[in-house]
Amino acid sequence: MTRGIRIGMVVLRLVFAAFWTFGSVLGPPPLQHVQPAAEAFVNALQATGFMTPWLLGGCFLLGGAALWFQRTAPLGLALLSPPMLIIVLFHIFLGKDAGPWIVIALIHAILLWHFRSAFTPLWSFSPKALGEV
Numbered sequence: 001m002t003r004g005i006r007i008g009m010v011v012l013r014l015v016f017a018a019f020w021t022f023g024s025v026l027g028p029p030p031l032q033h034v035q036p037a038a039e040a041f042v043n044a045l046q047a048t049g050f051m052t053p054w055l056l057g058g059c060f061l062l063g064g065a066a067l068w069f070q071r072t073a074p075l076g077l078a079l080l081s082p083p084m085l086i087i088v089l090f091h092i093f094l095g096k097d098a099g100p101w102i103v104i105a106l107i108h109a110i111l112l113w114h115f116r117s118a119f120t121p122l123w124s125f126s127p128k129a130l131g132e133v
Contacts, residue, residue, distance in 0.1 A: 020064030
């Protein structure tokens, strides 16, 4: 990997870390021009207490904090991947306006690809490594 690409990946990781870390502290932006289906979905989540804001914000904060460091960046990406997928799908199918979330998802995918070797043990795990048969 060339020096320029390496520096670019570090800058991309740090910008992404800042986005999630500071976004979790500041809170989500208010929903504007909400589609009826999206509003019904958000109201249902709030009514059931299924997805509490502090739990989601904590996930964003921990994921963003882990991204600040090269060593823990894969953990941060793993923590952010499920909510990232839900947010993008929400905006595509219910909000009908994915807008900036497509770019954010693309950055997430680029970082996942960059750190792909850290995730290899997840699908190449062998029980023999633990002495199990």
